Amino acid sequence: MNAHSRNRLFxxxxxxxxxxxxxxxxxxxxxxxxxxxxxxxxxxxGNILALSIGKSAAKxxxxxxxxxxxxxKGVKIGEPSLGxxxxxxxxxxxxxxxxxxxxxxxxxxxxxxxxxxxxxxASILGTAAxxxxxxxxxxxxxxxxxxxASNGTWLAQVYDKTLARVGATRLVLTNPAxxxxxxxFYCAHNNQVQIWRVKKGLDQAVNANGQFxxxxxxxxxxxxxxxxxxxxxxxx
Amino acid sequence: xxxxxxxxxxxxxxxxxxxVAALVPPMGTIxxxxxxxxxxxxxxxxxxxxxxxxxxxxxxxxxxxxxxxGVEKSRAVFTEAVGKDDVRISYFEKGWAILRVxxxxxxxxxxxxxxxITVLxxxxEYQMSFRFxxxxxxxxxxxxxxxxxxxxxxxxxxxxxxxxxxxPRGPINNSLNGGTFFYCEAxxxxxxxxxKKGLLLVIQDTGTWNLINEAKHLCCIExxxxxxxxxxxxxx
Numbered sequence: 001m002n003a004h005s006r007n008r009l010f011x012x013x014x015x016x017x018x019x020x021x022x023x024x025x026x027x028x029x030x031x032x033x034x035x036x037x038x039x040x041x042x043x044x045x046g047n048i049l050a051l052s053i054g055k056s057a058a059k060x061x062x063x064x065x066x067x068x069x070x071x072x073k074g075v076k077i078g079e080p081s082l083g084x085x086x087x088x089x090x091x092x093x094x095x096x097x098x099x100x101x102x103x104x105x106x107x108x109x110x111x112x113x114x115x116x117x118x119x120x121x122a123s124i125l126g127t128a129a130x131x132x133x134x135x136x137x138x139x140x141x142x143x144x145x146x147x148x149a150s151n152g153t154w155l156a157q158v159y160d161k162t163l164a165r166v167g168a169t170r171l172v173l174t175n176p177a178x179x180x181x182x183x184x185f186y187c188a189h190n191n192q193v194q195i196w197r198v199k200k201g202l203d204q205a206v207n208a209n210g211q212f213x214x215x216x217x218x219x220x221x222x223x224x225x226x227x228x229x230x231x232x233x234x235x236x
Numbered sequence: 237x238x239x240x241x242x243x244x245x246x247x248x249x250x251x252x253x254x255x256v257a258a259l260v261p262p263m264g265t266i267x268x269x270x271x272x273x274x275x276x277x278x279x280x281x282x283x284x285x286x287x288x289x290x291x292x293x294x295x296x297x298x299x300x301x302x303x304x305x306g307v308e309k310s311r312a313v314f315t316e317a318v319g320k321d322d323v324r325i326s327y328f329e330k331g332w333a334i335l336r337v338x339x340x341x342x343x344x345x346x347x348x349x350x351x352x353i354t355v356l357x358x359x360x361e362y363q364m365s366f367r368f369x370x371x372x373x374x375x376x377x378x379x380x381x382x383x384x385x386x387x388x389x390x391x392x393x394x395x396x397x398x399x400x401x402x403x404p405r406g407p408i409n410n411s412l413n414g415g416t417f418f419y420c421e422a423x424x425x426x427x428x429x430x431x432k433k434g435l436l437l438v439i440q441d442t443g444t445w446n447l448i449n450e451a452k453h454l455c456c457i458e459x460x461x462x463x464x465x466x467x468x469x470x471x472x
Contacts, residue, residue, distance in 0.1 A: 026472070028468055205259065230267075232304050
């Protein structure tokens with residue numbers, strides 16, 4: 001083999017190797033450009049909800065909240081608008097999963113949470129004021145609001161998709177940390193752990209001394225470690 | 237006691253009973269006060285190591301396995317640790333453990349733990365720097381060279397070393413999906429690697445990492461360096 005053939009063989013092999021390497025890399029299933037959005041959120045299926053604020057061309061323009069809903073392939077499913085929201089100054093997405101979103105919308109006078117069904121169109125399921133409802137997390141059983149009272153205690157409350165209260169307000173240790181996609185939460189404070197179940201209200205499942213240690217969240221297994229004592233819980 | 241007072245007392249007692257009855261008791265408890273290191277696996281079994289020392293040198297090392305109910309399932313002497321300085325548990329899952337035995341040279345032991353201890357293989361910290369382990373084996377990563385390498389349960393290298401852009405990361409134990417994938421990111425670049433008979437680069441893209449749904453292997457790489465583009469990937 002002369003030098004020319006050897007070089008050609010090397011070049012062919014290199015091209016082939018590059019082709020193999022490139023072939024092994026995955027391509028994105030889709031992409032979305034959310035440039036200009038004031039907020040966006042992915043749900044656990046890869047859908048994207050993006051918010052933007054637009055002005056009409058009129059002299060005294062109403063400032064409208066615009067939504068864009070994309071699937072995981074980046075295909076725009078819809079650009080729904082919400083009737084009645086015409087003087088929006090700011091907005092953010094507190095929660096988005098499948099076709100349910102909770103938006104925090106500010107206009108000149110008020111700040112309100114909107115529970116919204118979104119898709120190719122949108123409808124308002126309910127609203128709540130921030131002095132009544134402070135979003136902490138949400139899941140399939142509703143949204144959990146949590147706030148610190150003036151005496152320093154923490155209060156939690158479940159709300160349904162219309163943002164109506166469900167069950168009683170409960171005194172919890174501190175700000176909740178969600179577990180199992182918002183169907184449970186734990187609070188840990190001052191060597192004490194509480195685990196709460198979110199289901200038609202709040203039920204306390206675990207109350208123990210120690211620190212929370214996650215073991216296996218899908219299987220609802222955790223450990224509460226108090227010094228050298230490890231207590232294993234299957235919270236359900 | 238008046239009838240009405242008695243009724244209130246009975247109702248209060250009933251409410252207290254309901255509140256207590258709703259709490260989930262621990263499946264089991266263990267006190268690890270006499271142990272030097274411990275590791276809970278995903279099934280809530282615990283491996284604990286107890287070292288007896290004389291003048292800073294191990295005279296006896298014992299490996300004890302407890303199940304999720306806190307019941308001691310096995311206890312065995314780890315003779316290889318005698319004469320060394322320390323034994324630490326790097327990983328434990330379903331009876332398989334990676335132990336780091338510190339001495340003049342620190343050595344990793346891959347062991348099957350039970351009523352007897354079976355040493356599956358060893359390697360030195362010069363050859364293997366434990367980062368995480370999973371069903372495909374152990375992933376080693378050296379910061380200085382950015383070299384990663386997969387080792388099997390005998391701690392024998394599998395496949396070729398890979399140069400990463402930064403250390404392997406993931407939400408639990410520095411990896412994704414129970415040690416079958418990991419991501420790394422540096423300088424607005426993201427890599428996702430598959431751990432399977434070696435390390436295979438599956439994603440390389442510009443942006444920052446966002447995990448969307450680990451169970452469904454969904455992630456997003458967000459590049460907002462010029463525009464705000466979200467690229468959705470299913471890593472597999």
